[in-house]
Amino acid sequence: MSLHADVKKAIIAEYGTTPGDTSGTLVMWSSRPEPGQRRTDSQAADYFKFTAVKGTAYDVHVRARMLRSPLDPVLEIFNDKGARLALNDDAGGPDSYLRWTAPADAEFILGVTDQLHRGGEFFAYRVEVTPPIPRVKIALPEMTP
Numbered sequence: 001m002s003l004h005a006d007v008k009k010a011i012i013a014e015y016g017t018t019p020g021d022t023s024g025t026l027v028m029w030s031s032r033p034e035p036g037q038r039r040t041d042s043q044a045a046d047y048f049k050f051t052a053v054k055g056t057a058y059d060v061h062v063r064a065r066m067l068r069s070p071l072d073p074v075l076e077i078f079n080d081k082g083a084r085l086a087l088n089d090d091a092g093g094p095d096s097y098l099r100w101t102a103p104a105d106a107e108f109i110l111g112v113t114d115q116l117h118r119g120g121e122f123f124a125y126r127v128e129v130t131p132p133i134p135r136v137k138i139a140l141p142e143m144t145p
Contacts, residue, residue: 045113048127052102057132062112064125065094071123072115080107089115099132 052058064071075096077086085108091097102108112125 048110054105057101059130059132060098061128062096069124071125074113074115076111078109
């Protein structure tokens with residue numbers, strides 16, 4: 001299933017513990033995700049294969065600390081040959097976020113590791129992939145008469 005499909009539904013991706021091993025399946029949710037979808041072991045990385053559409057922007061979040069997990073996630077995106085295309089660690093806080101635009105119609109690999117190479121039973125995290133949501137922030141100075 002490609003990520004450009006209705007992202008309000010669960011997205012099924014393949015996962016493994018090396019970039020070439022995507023033998024299992026994982027449900028990545030884009031809305032109302034279940035915490036603890038996947039856990040990582042010490043020294044391990046998890047990899048998720050997905051299909052993306054050229055020119056399409058995706059917001060990719062790895063949420064761990066907001067779930068009170070001790071995981072300090074690092075998010076990477078690779079092409080199908082293993083070349084790193086994007087990397088994020090700590091996007092304004094300890095969780096990772098990327099706004100990423102697919103360079104081609106192809107399969108890509110999303111990797112999640114722990115920055116401090118720790119892991120265990122309580123190192124849960126959640127991956128969310130959604131289309132960008134336009135936002136505007138306005139701040140007005142306080143005026144005194």
